[in-house]
Amino acid sequence: MINGILLMNGINLPISFGQFYKLAIILCLLIRFLFTVRLLISTLIITFLLLIPSIYQILHDPEGSSVFLDLIKVTKYITPFICFLFFVNAFKHSRDKIYPLSLSLVKVSYFILILNIFVKYLGLGYPAYKNGGMGSKGFFYAGNEISALLIILCSILAFVIWEQGNKTKYYIFLFINLLGGLTISSKTAILGILLVFFIIPFQGKSLKIKRFIPLITATIALLPIVFFLSWKFIQNSSIMLRFQYNYDQLDIWSFILSSRNVFLVNSYETYKNEYDFIEKIIGVGETKYEYLNDFKVVEMDIVDIFFTYGFIGLATFLLMIYFVFLQSKKFSRCNDRPFANLVTMMVLILLLISTLAGHVFGSGMSAIFIAVLFSLMYVKRERKSSNAKRTR
Numbered sequence: 224m225i226n227g228i229l230l231m232n233g234i235n236l237p238i239s240f241g242q243f244y245k246l247a248i249i250l251c252l253l254i255r256f257l258f259t260v261r262l263l264i265s266t267l268i269i270t271f272l273l274l275i276p277s278i279y280q281i282l283h284d285p286e287g288s289s290v291f292l293d294l295i296k297v298t299k300y301i302t303p304f305i306c307f308l309f310f311v312n313a314f315k316h317s318r319d320k321i322y323p324l325s326l327s328l329v330k331v332s333y334f335i336l337i338l339n340i341f342v343k344y345l346g347l348g349y350p351a352y353k354n355g356g357m358g359s360k361g362f363f364y365a366g367n368e369i370s371a372l373l374i375i376l377c378s379i380l381a382f383v384i385w386e387q388g389n390k391t392k393y394y395i396f397l398f399i400n401l402l403g404g405l406t407i408s409s410k411t412a413i414l415g416i417l418l419v420f421f422i423i424p425f426q427g428k429s430l431k432i433k434r435f436i437p438l439i440t441a442t443i444a445l446l447p448i449v450f451f452l453s454w455k456f457i458q459n460s461s462i463m464l465r466f467q468y469n470y471d472q473l474d475i476w477s478f479i480l481s482s483r484n485v486f487l488v489n490s491y492e493t494y495k496n497e498y499d500f501i502e503k504i505i506g507v508g509e510t511k512y513e514y515l516n517d518f519k520v521v522e523m524d525i526v527d528i529f530f531t532y533g534f535i536g537l538a539t540f541l542l543m544i545y546f547v548f549l550q551s552k553k554f555s556r557c558n559d560r561p562f563a564n565l566v567t568m569m570v571l572i573l574l575l576i577s578t579l580a581g582h583v584f585g586s587g588m589s590a591i592f593i594a595v596l597f598s599l600m601y602v603k604r605e606r607k608s609s610n611a612k613r614t615r
Contacts, residue, residue, distance in 0.1 A: 306594030
């Protein structure tokens, strides 16, 4: 929020407050990794792999490139990885202390986020879109990262609420988050929230129709109401103006992808015509990538990673995601890993969002919470039977 207030008021520091904050967190974690050398080595290897194109640019064609700036920008991709290593290590060795603290972090952060979204109704904060003052991003600067962050935070809390068996609270929480998505004026947030809340009740359950009759009945009854209220809200808000303008100006695919398909074509032409053979393999680094594309990147994570870090960067990213997915599938077969199914589901949802809308795995705001979410699969359910026997 401090970063947003400074930048929105034209106060530009050599390193933004947000970047300084992220670097401070990374430095603290690296100091912590000195006590677990394999984690430090893993971090340094990933960082070096992503800096290979930047080093090549300095030796080959330094115009428009900077290793220092690229090192800062690389942090947005390595922060989820570093934080994931930290939380996994913490959950393995200090589960009783770290797990409640992590949930508290998620709850407080969610409260701050949703409060920032809703201050629009008090006439405060900044609009998510400059044209017509549409949407809301509170006092944050990166409004395009809020949708993914809302989905990540609410998925963790919604899962905890559902596991507690409080269905009334679950549906109220759905309404609050759907209203939040509508207030942001984001297609990604609205559809992502509906998808997450619909899938969570089915996690780890056998598909016996009798088990789901109450849920299916409630869904059939509530969905028309939700869609009707959402449509009335959209009609009476600036979201409709945004949707109508974009729909009139763009073809259907450009409307759905918010013109990212156009940026993809332009970036591919740059890749084909401006990259030499080695650059086509290893990428050009983020500073040079932005420079070559007039600072209009595609905003699709997988595509931007490929054009920036080449096949090495893309392979590294996909291998990490694949590892998380395989681990969560493995843990989902165990009865003592309550979050494993949630992680499996969220890996697929976030990968889909990052591919179509971007601002997920390269999001500075979401980085820590992606790590918390994925590392929750290592949390084991408390065993009460042994304690009960002792009491007897």
